[in-house]
């Protein structure tokens with residue numbers, strides 16, 4: 470028997486938006502390969518356009534991983550952004566999206582550096598920021614109403630519903646995210662990333678933990694001590710501080726996912 474899914478009502482997002490241009494143009498799809506890929510194919514659309522899909526057939530995560538995208542259960546969305554910044558600044562948008570996602574999710578969550586939103590020891594949201602020509606595409610996946618996960622994910626993934634016992638309207642989460650994102654993003658463009666980093670640090674659960682830093686060809690154990698103004702994780706190894714940038718690295722707690 471086919472399970473009846475709740476279809477999103479875009480008016481529920483639009484009606485209570487407080488933004489100037491983020492999310493003011495919304496493209497909704499029943500199914501897409503990936504909202505990030507759709508944004509890349511449509512970079513002629515206005516700054517702040519939001520692409521949303523009910524499901525993705527090729528949802529993509531960081532480091533070439535897959536992003537499970539069950540129909541109607543999660544939020545799968547990508548923002549097309551056209552800021553006048555250097556390409557190397559693009560990854561900083563991820564930090565801002567992380568803060569906005571924590572606020573939009575609203576359940577007691579934190580950020581596992583660089584951009585996994587976690588509740589307790591499990592991931593509830595992931596962010597994938599990509600460049601396409603001079604555009605930034607910031608993709609956000611949130612596990613909202615999932616009631617279970619495949620065996621390979623169940624020890625490290627959770628959903629808002631599993632954590633709270635409540636069902637959520639995905640439109641509310643999307644609208645809250647957009648409304649939270651825009652002021653932070655404007656602050657970043659006007660005053661630089663340093664002006665929002667204190668908010669990020671407060672939410673970052675990686676700081677203070679013993680971690681394993683995993684590169685494609687090597688790994689080492691360290692203590693995470695800070696995140697600097699460039700969004701790099703500062704780790705201490707044998708009393709020496711090193712900075713780790715998010716491009717190719719994965720960080721695991723010594724005793725589990727966090």
Ligand code: BTN
Nearest residue numbers: 503528529530531595596608610
């Ligand atoms: C990660 O944690 O690995 C990042 C996951 C990002 C998933 C989102 S879902 C919407 C957008 N479209 C994609 O294909 N990926 C991002």
